[in-house]
Amino acid sequence: MALCTTIAIDSTLCNGCGLCAAVCPYGVLAPGEDGLSRHDGRDCFLCDHCRAVCPAGAISIEGHGSCLGLHTVAEKAQGPLPGPSLVAETVALMRQRRSCRNYRPEPVPLVILEDLARIGTTAPSGTNCQGWSFTILPERADLLRFGGLCAEFFRRLNTLAASPPLRLWSRLFGGDALGRYHRNHRQSVIEALDHWDRDGRDLLFHGAAAAILVAARRDSSCPGEDAMLATANILLSAEAMGLGSCLIGFATEAIRHSPKIRASLQLPSEEDVHAVIALGYPAIRFARPAARRPVQPRVLRLAGEERPG
Ligand SMILES: Cc1cc2nc3c(=O)[nH]c(=O)nc-3n(C[C@H](O)[C@H](O)[C@H](O)COP(=O)(O)O)c2cc1C
Structure with a gap:
């Protein structure tokens, strides 16, 4: 596991929205007394969600680039919007x-x-x-x-x-x-x-x-x-x-x-x-896309208490 010291939050940019804390799978980010995001010093696995979600661009992670560095493809800062046409294109591909x-x-x-x-x-x-x-x-x-x-x-x-x-x-x-x-x-x-x-x-x-x-x-x-x-x-x-x-x-x-x-x-x-x-x-x-044997997913609904024990 990488050390969290490589996550830097620029307090002059942070607007205290709390999104970084909301997406952090380790719970290592939280608002300080001033309402701005703080790292609590524990290790995390540097998943990059905090940097990626921050609307103010206040978070940087040492050694992580913000793009892949592709030479033959124009990289976009934003992906396409979800919706039926994107699904159709994705499935067709x-x-x-x-x-x-x-x-x-x-x-x-x-x-x-x-x-x-x-x-x-x-x-x-x-x-x-x-x-x-x-x-x-x-x-x-x-x-x-x-x-x-x-x-x-x-x-x-x-x-x-x-x-x-x-x-x-x-x-x-x-x-x-x-x-x-x-x-x-x-x-x-x-x-x-x-x-x-x-x-x-x-x-x-x-x-x-x-x-x-x-x-x-x-x-x-x-x-x-x-x-x-x-x-x-x-x-x-x-x-x-x-x-x-x-x-x-x-x-x-x-x-x-x-x-x-x-x-x-x-x-x-x-x-x-x-x-x-x-x-x-x-x-x-x-000339035609892939045909596959039809699949029937099993659908399961478990009986009993929601949280046993
Ligand atoms: C793990 C794996 C190994 C494969 N090995 C070979 C291979 O050695 N030679 C080959 O011609 N195709 C190989 N294939 C391709 C499969 O035969 C092919 O994915 C399958 O027939 C479905 O066809 P499609 O990929 O055109 O949809 C392999 C596929 C997978 C997933």
Whole structure:
């Protein structure tokens, strides 16, 4: 947890409205005798709500910028007003984003990939840890090198998964991970590796021009959730930028289990990769938005006292 001394309230600007205290999840802000906001000196997790809500601009937080520092996107000081047209646009963007498996060969400028990583940081994170990191592979040649290492990993895994005694061992001690891989993926991976060797067809990254690896520090409150929420924001923004994207779970798994791949990607030992996002300009545009199986949410109303005990 960060120290609250990094929150500064300018008493010449504070108008005593109390909004900062009202939004503070830790309750460390309160009006002083003069009615102006004071920090009580306790630690907080620097969520930035107080600075963001203050109508007088009286609060600053050391080390926090007021914008993301994007180079390819004009940042707005105010978001759009909530309402039906914003909902319609948002849902349309979400439905328009599909996993892209057909890319044009041109590269994605590094400055765009860097902006996407910055946009990822708009996601929520457990106790505002923001323990994520973003590794950009902007060159297709590096995706091919990375893909070669993944191919090596999956060849070895295929040999292991072909062994019934090892699958039995995995079922008894390893939660059946090897058996599940054998049943669900081994054959398609054999075919993909065959293509990779025979005609250079890239069924791992689908010919994407670049990738962003989203990792998180293991000591964060919720590393997996934080990384995947940042990933979702990157996927949606990539769609809005006219880029195609696809999560590559096979590459994430290969990184997770191969020290050699981790080393080649120069990943810090305290981080785990939770998502590999392939990116590039789409060669094909979908004519219709995503269709999904209908979902019926369960609606619950609990009987009994409002506050038991
Ligand atoms: C965690 C995760 C891992 C995925 N891994 C792969 C992958 O390795 N290769 C691939 O082509 N698609 C991968 N996908 C994409 C899914 O197949 C895709 O999201 C799903 O079919 C729904 O299609 P849509 O994304 O176009 O809506 C992955 C998706 C998720 C969420």
